[in-house]
Amino acid sequence: MDNIVEVDNLSVSFDVRGGLLLRKIGSVQAVNNVSFSIRRGEVLGVVGESGCGKSTLARLILRLIEPSSGKIRFNGNDILKLSKNELRKQRRHMQMVFQDPFSVMDPLYTVFRSLNEAFKINGIIHTPEERLSTINGLLEMVNLSPLHGHSYPHQLSGGQKQRADIARALALSPEFLVLDEPTAALDVSVQAQVIKLLDELKEKMNLTFLFISHDLSLVSYFCDRIIVMYLGNIMEILPADAVSKKPCHPYTKALTDNIFSTIPNKENSIPVLEGEVPTPFNLPPGCVFASRCNKVKSLCHEEAPLLRDVPEGGQVACHYPLFDISS
Amino acid sequence: MTFLKVTDLSVEFTNNKKSVTPINGVSFEMKAGEVLGVVGETGSGKSLTAQSIMGLTPLVGGQVSGSIQFGDKDLLTISSSEMQSIRGAEISYIPQNPMTSLDPVFRVGDQIVEGIRTHQKMSKKDAKQLTLDIMEELHIPSPRQVYMQYPHQLSGGLKQRIVIAIGLVTNPKLLIADEPTTALDVTVQAQIMRLFKEHTVAKNISLLLITHDLGVVAQVCDKVAVMYAGNLVEYGDINSIFGKPNHPYTQALIACIPTMGMIKGDLSAINGSVPNAGSYPEGCRFHTRCPYIKSQCKTEVPSMKSLSGEILTACHLY
Numbered sequence: 001m002d003n004i005v006e007v008d009n010l011s012v013s014f015d016v017r018g019g020l021l022l023r024k025i026g027s028v029q030a031v032n033n034v035s036f037s038i039r040r041g042e043v044l045g046v047v048g049e050s051g052c053g054k055s056t057l058a059r060l061i062l063r064l065i066e067p068s069s070g071k072i073r074f075n076g077n078d079i080l081k082l083s084k085n086e087l088r089k090q091r092r093h094m095q096m097v098f099q100d101p102f103s104v105m106d107p108l109y110t111v112f113r114s115l116n117e118a119f120k121i122n123g124i125i126h127t128p129e130e131r132l133s134t135i136n137g138l139l140e141m142v143n144l145s146p147l148h149g150h151s152y153p154h155q156l157s158g159g160q161k162q163r164a165d166i167a168r169a170l171a172l173s174p175e176f177l178v179l180d181e182p183t184a185a186l187d188v189s190v191q192a193q194v195i196k197l198l199d200e201l202k203e204k205m206n207l208t209f210l211f212i213s214h215d216l217s218l219v220s221y222f223c224d225r226i227i228v229m230y231l232g233n234i235m236e237i238l239p240a241d242a243v244s245k246k247p248c249h250p251y252t253k254a255l256t257d258n259i260f261s262t263i264p265n266k267e268n269s270i271p272v273l274e275g276e277v278p279t280p281f282n283l284p285p286g287c288v289f290a291s292r293c294n295k296v297k298s299l300c301h302e303e304a305p306l307l308r309d310v311p312e313g314g315q316v317a318c319h320y321p322l323f324d325i326s327s
Numbered sequence: 328m329t330f331l332k333v334t335d336l337s338v339e340f341t342n343n344k345k346s347v348t349p350i351n352g353v354s355f356e357m358k359a360g361e362v363l364g365v366v367g368e369t370g371s372g373k374s375l376t377a378q379s380i381m382g383l384t385p386l387v388g389g390q391v392s393g394s395i396q397f398g399d400k401d402l403l404t405i406s407s408s409e410m411q412s413i414r415g416a417e418i419s420y421i422p423q424n425p426m427t428s429l430d431p432v433f434r435v436g437d438q439i440v441e442g443i444r445t446h447q448k449m450s451k452k453d454a455k456q457l458t459l460d461i462m463e464e465l466h467i468p469s470p471r472q473v474y475m476q477y478p479h480q481l482s483g484g485l486k487q488r489i490v491i492a493i494g495l496v497t498n499p500k501l502l503i504a505d506e507p508t509t510a511l512d513v514t515v516q517a518q519i520m521r522l523f524k525e526h527t528v529a530k531n532i533s534l535l536l537i538t539h540d541l542g543v544v545a546q547v548c549d550k551v552a553v554m555y556a557g558n559l560v561e562y563g564d565i566n567s568i569f570g571k572p573n574h575p576y577t578q579a580l581i582a583c584i585p586t587m588g589m590i591k592g593d594l595s596a597i598n599g600s601v602p603n604a605g606s607y608p609e610g611c612r613f614h615t616r617c618p619y620i621k622s623q624c625k626t627e628v629p630s631m632k633s634l635s636g637e638i639l640t641a642c643h644l645y
Contacts, residue, residue: 049512157600158369187368187539192583192596199591214513221585221594244587258517260542262581264565266362270521270546273514276484 004176004208005038005061010070012060016281028280030056032232034070035307038176043202043209045223045240047216047255049277053232054212055099058178061210062094063087074176092122095169099181101161105153111139111164112149118171138167141204142197159190163197170201178210183218195222216243217259225314228252231280231288234307238314248316248323250295287319295320329396330533331357331380331501336393338375338384342605349604350375352393353559354631355552359500362527362534364544364565366580367554370601373537374423376554377503380535381420382410397501416446419494421504425487429478435489436462436474442493461496462488465522484515488522495526502527503535508543520546541584545569553577556602556612559631563638573640576613611643619644 011033018025031053038044046054059065061072063079072079079090098104105114115135119125125134136146142163153161162182169177179198183191199222202209213219219226220243228236228251236249247253254273275292287293290300299319307315310325338350350372357363365373378384382402384391395402397418402410414420422428430438439458443449449457455474462470465488478486487507494502504523508516524547527534538544544551544565551568553561553576561574572578582595599616602608608615614624621643629641 049514159600187601188541188583189368189580189597190600192585192594193598195585195594196596215585216513217587218585220587221589221591241588254514256587258513259587260517260520260540260546261586262541262545262569262584264545264548264569266524266547266549266565270517270524272518272521274518276482276515277512 002040003037004040004075005210006071006073007037007061008035008071008073010034010057010060010067010072012056012065012067026282029232029283030280031060031067034232034234036227036234036237038208038210040175040208041206042224043211043222045219045226046210046212046229047214047219047226048229049214051231051277051280052229054214054229055180056232057229058096058180058210058212062091062096062178064096092172093174094176094178095172095174096178096180097162097166097169097182099184101158101165101185102153104165105161105168107153110150110152111144111156111167114164115139115149115168115171118168122172124172135171138171139164141170141201142167143193157190158186159193162186162190162194166194166197166201170205173205174207176208176210178212180212181214182211184213184215191218198222216255220244228255231277231283233288233304234315234317235289236314236316236318237307238310238316239312242312242314246312246323248310248314248321248325249318250293250322251289253322254292287317295322328398329356330359330361330398331535332394332396333376333380334394334396336376336379336391336395338372338379339390339392340388340604341390345605347604348557348607350379350557353554353557354393355559355562357501357533357535357550360527360531360533361550362536362548364548364551365535365537365554366539366541366544366551368539368580368601370556370604371554372557373539373554374505377420377505377535377537380503381414381418382407412446415442415499416497417499418501418503419497419499421490421494421502421507423506424510425483425490425507426478426510428490429486431478433477434475435478435481435486439489439492439496443496446497457496458492461492464526465492465495466518467492483511484518487511487515487519491519491522495530495532498530499532501533501535503537505537506539507536509538509540516543523547541569541581553580556607557604558612558641560613560642561638561640562631564636567636567638571635573634573638573645574642575617575619575644579616579618611641 012031013027013029015024016026048054060067125131139149144163183194211223220240223240225239230251235251257271286301287305290296305317305319307317309315334354336353340347367373379391436458440454443454459470467473467488508519548565551565555576561577579597585594597616610626611624611629614620623643629643631639631641634640
């Protein structure tokens with residue numbers, strides 16, 4: 001299987017300014033030395049708590065923000081070396097669906113006009129008749145009727161807006177879609193509709209997804225492989241079915257323990273990971289998870305663990321993984 | 328004696344001479360020390376039900392009818408000064424968003440003290456000590472330091488703990504928590520839900536927990552009330568509701584939640600979306616999305632019927 005996206009040692013840090021003259025007083029390492037690849041046709045999930053750098057990672061891959069260092073290859077091209085024009089041509093093939101369907105569409109444009117925009121900017125499909133039929137086809141594909149094309153965003157429900165946004169992302173038939181918490185603002189019944197739709201579209205259009213979410217059970221349902229992030233670092237990359245069976249990193253285990261199942265369980269106490277995600281400002285050396293880890297030893301405070309291969313597939317960055325990975 | 332009995336609660340708003348009833352004929356009962364979960368999607372009337380019990384609905388222009396029996400009083404007929412003495416002392420409310428429910432210009436410790444001194448005659452010194460004690464009980468690290476801080480200096484999880492402290496410190500009989508963990512990360516959500524579990528059981532406080540997350544309900548509740556578009560559709564014991572739900576909406580709601588180990592393709596969705604309060608359909612309000620629709624459903628509102636064991640269901644199927 002070939003890789004559609006390859007990310008090598010990608011880092012980005014943001015300066016923090018303060019004081020009267022807004023001098024630089026430090027920096028936040030939002031994404032730290034991250035390497036992974038996305039296989040063509042797979043759904044790769046990224047999970048983590050707020051502030052772990054998952055949305056920053058998504059924006060980096062589409063080069064919506066510039067990294068401090070590292071490489072990103074899309075279909076073999078190093079997209080960080082592309083000029084503005086060349087990048088625009090590549091963007092047709094990689095699109096993004098955003099978290100908040102309420103703020104992503106222009107409130108003064110009808111859905112039709114928003115979708116039409118994509119064709120105008122890229123200078124494809126010139127005749128109005130052709131555009132009309134293409135856009136109606138897109139709306140139908142996301143289970144909206146052509147009538148919804150005449151609606152303004154405020155006239156649509158949350159789920160309809162998210163579907164319109166998916167249609168917008170698919171307008172130029174991309175190969176690769178970044179989905180940044182596409183269902184976080186939706187009710188569960190509507191979330192299920194959107195997930196089913198995405199699954200159908202993926203099969204129909206041979207898409208590859210990078211799916212970002214904080215909901216580990218949703219990610220393990222929808223994705224093939226999962227990246228677990230914490231404070232800008234990859235803690236573990238694992239196949240989706242290993243999440244419940246064999247998480248190697250103590251943080252992955254803590255996240256799975258904190259999924260509340262729908263099996264009534266009033267009698268038992270809830271397992272808890274103490275503490276909260278520390279501020280990413282001037283982190284101490286060593287493993288970033290050390291301050292909350294229940295398996296912590298002195299080495300964890302001294303040396304940051306590197307990603308190591310797990311024999312059953314996947315990689316883990318931990319000095320003392322929960323399962324033996326030496327073989 | 329009844330602890331809390333809500334009978335036929337309805338709330339009506341008038342907008343441009345058009346009447347809207349976001350809550351219509353809701354009845355349920357709570358025993359002392361019980362944990363009741365109210366679940367439903369956006370716009371189902373969960374929060375409004377809670378606000379009606381707190382006597383806050385008239386403030387936003389709602390007409391409340393029915394009765395809310397709390398102990399020997401009907402909360403809908405007592406005077407507003409009497410309600411004032413109950414609100415915060417006997418019934419506490421933990422609002423949805425900890426980020427906006429604290430006053431940004433007061434120290435968080437003083438905000439807890441204010442709640443105590445409104446309802447009890449207590450010296451400032453004693454109230455401060457009580458505040459530090461409750462902060463410690465809620466596992467707030469270095470309470471003395473946090474006491475002196477302002478809301479913006481605290482993380483979301485800590486802010487939520489302060490709001491919970493305000494709710495618990497007066498030793499209420501009933502605590503109403505409106506989506507207390509929605510804005511929090513999963514690991515912090517687990518911490519907060521554990522606190523709820525420990526504190527309500529230990530002090531025999533009844534908890535009315537409003538949430539859209541069925542997983543949270545399964546972890547802490549004794550009973551569940553499922554709401555849809557302002558109606559109570561199913562109500563009963565937690566094991567029956569999760570084990571063998573009768574109402575098509577409850578069944579569908581449970582089936583839309585992805586769970587660990589679920590096989591791809593097994594997730595089912597409910598077609599359409601929750602209707603707006605102004606455009607509820609006639610008859611059963613769920614009929615537009617229901618897979619088992621009959622002609623009766625379009626015209627006749629189903630009433631709550633007692634089915635197997637401890638479960639009440641409002642559906643024409645039964």
